[in-house]
Amino acid sequence: MSNTIDMLESGMAGPKPVMEREKSIGMESCYTVQMPLGTWFVILDNPRQRDTEEHARKAAREHLRVPNPTHRSVCAACLPSGKMVKLDGHTRTFLWASGKLEAPADGTVTVTVYPVHDMEEAKDLFDTFDNRLAVMTTQGRLTGGKRxxxxxxxxxxxxxxxxxxxxxxxxxxxxxxxxxxxxxxxxxxxxxxxxxxxxxxxxxxxxxxxxxxxxxxxxxxxxxxxxxxxxxxxxxxxxxxxxxxxxxxxxxxxxxxxxxxxxxxxxxxxxxxxxxxxxxxxxxxxxxxxxxxxxxxxxxxxxxxxxxxxxxxxxxxxxxxxxxxxxxxxxxxxxxxxxxxxxx
Structure with a gap:
């Protein structure tokens, strides 16, 4: 597979990741990689993401109040250039980076990567994740639209x-x-x-x-x-x-x-x-x-x-x-x- 992970803070494409598993999604396939938190932090936020800080304040009092092993699993879209765009995990990322949520002990996250053809597809895929998880309010969608x-x-x-x-x-x-x-x-x-x-x-x-x-x-x-x-x-x-x-x-x-x-x-x-x-x-x-x-x-x-x-x-x-x-x-x-x- 020719897709590469953005492993550098500069946003340039880095070495091809080692795939741990792979499954068919239409004509493409998704795969998972273990990624250092620092690399995950600098991956682009999805343009349709809501007001992350506002949502984080609420999440820190509710479902993200206590660390859970499932928190380390996140998803990203991979553009043809190799750059990645977050599909979920924006709130966890904010809380990890600000020290308000205990980060994974080994300093890595498990990223499921979905190859896409362009940014529009990445944004549409974000909507699919959002509908599945039912986490975005109307106001959140407006904020994402403005962004x-x-x-x-x-x-x-x-x-x-x-x-x-x-x-x-x-x-x-x-x-x-x-x-x-x-x-x-x-x-x-x-x-x-x-x-x-x-x-x-x-x-x-x-x-x-x-x-x-x-x-x-x-x-x-x-x-x-x-x-x-x-x-x-x-x-x-x-x-x-x-x-x-x-x-x-x-x-x-x-x-x-x-x-x-x-x-x-x-x-x-x-x-x-x-x-x-x-x-x-x-x-x-x-x-x-x-x-x-x-x-x-x-x-x-x-x-x-x-x-x-x-x-x-x-x-x-x-x-x-x-x-x-x-x-x-x-x-x-x-x-x-x-x-x-x-x-x-």
């Missing part, structure tokens, strides 16, 4: 756990299939890659943390209007919302002010899919009023910012998208984002 696509988010609106997978999936379903929800959405890392330009635009605004439905509303309106003549008005609407602007006229509500009231009131009645759809509909209705230069009337609440009993919030959202001229093709999002960020 894979070198996406760094810093605002309170999108950094850390503020980025909701459901918000992304709602917007992605609207953008790619014209509906509010699909039964089998793309994996989080695929959606992250597609929405990276939009996320970068929104992140640059420095917005605060939002609910799932409201975050979907922000992402949707930015992708709808960032390249249109209404870009400035849309941006002004969200500025009004986050700066909590209020009408100076009695019994009048600014659209963003009315939206804040309505969303807060709706949240008193629970959450979930229905609330997300209704929230997104209210965002569209309030934004339309803002574009038209209108206010909502009402002594104690903005009366007309409300869904009729027979009105489907999904219909409201999709009608707004059509009236806006539809969402630009995905292949144009990068150029749109670059233009916005250049002039921010």
């Amino acid at each position: 894979e696509h070198t996406l760094e988010l810093h605002s309170s609106c999108l950094s850390g756990t503020a980025l909701h997978a459901t918000s992304l999936k709602i917007c992605d379903a609207i953008a790619t299939q014209g509906i509010l929800q699909v039964q089998k959405p793309d994996p989080e890392h695929v959606i992250i890659g597609r929405w990276k330009p939009v996320l970068e635009m929104v992140d640059a605004q420095g917005y605060g943390r939002m609910s799932t439905g409201m975050l979907a509303g922000i992402l949707l309106t930015w992708v709808l209007y960032a390249s249109t003549a209404r870009y400035g008005a849309m941006k002004g609407f969200w500025l009004s919302y986050f700066e909590v602007h209020k009408s100076s006229v009695s019994k009048h509500w600014l659209p963003a002010e009315a939206l804040r009231f309505r969303v807060n009131k709706e949240s008193d009645f629970g959450g979930g899919r229905v609330l997300n759809a209704r929230t997104l509909a209210y965002v569209c209705m309030a934004l339309e009023a803002h574009f038209a230069g209108k206010t909502f009337l009402g002594k104690n609440e903005p009366v007309r910012l409300a869904l009729k009993s027979e009105e489907n919030p999904i219909d409201v959202v999709m009608r707004h998208v059509r009236q806006a001229g539809g969402i630009p093709p995905v292949e144009k999002w990068r150029k749109i984002a670059d233009s916005v960020l250049q002039h921010s």
Whole structure:
């Protein structure tokens, strides 16, 4: 077998390993080697790996609290160049290296090596291991997706756990299939890659943390209007919302002010899919009023910012998208984002 193990910290391919066992996997075969811990430590982390440090904190209190002989068994993918990429063991590696988990006494690990054709196959194989072991949460998959696509988010609106997978999936379903929800959405890392330009635009605004439905509303309106003549008005609407602007006229509500009231009131009645759809509909209705230069009337609440009993919030959202001229093709999002960020 021509595959070689990366035995040097520089990442260069080293001598061909001695195979202890081998079994057929399709046209290729996997094999195991005994590897020094120091060599295992410097093998590349899988690009889809979650937030290792965060997971390690929990694991150190639970299943990795006490050393176990099974901990020494790890897996890696081997690229045609001989370089390796971890398929599992990221958390154990972190804990071993930081001295928080007792390392194998002989200073080696048993590595099962899977030859792959390229990095994409290594990433896909990582997903297979992850599904089998059921160790990655939705937030972990988002973190892995951000790492894979070198996406760094810093605002309170999108950094850390503020980025909701459901918000992304709602917007992605609207953008790619014209509906509010699909039964089998793309994996989080695929959606992250597609929405990276939009996320970068929104992140640059420095917005605060939002609910799932409201975050979907922000992402949707930015992708709808960032390249249109209404870009400035849309941006002004969200500025009004986050700066909590209020009408100076009695019994009048600014659209963003009315939206804040309505969303807060709706949240008193629970959450979930229905609330997300209704929230997104209210965002569209309030934004339309803002574009038209209108206010909502009402002594104690903005009366007309409300869904009729027979009105489907999904219909409201999709009608707004059509009236806006539809969402630009995905292949144009990068150029749109670059233009916005250049002039921010």
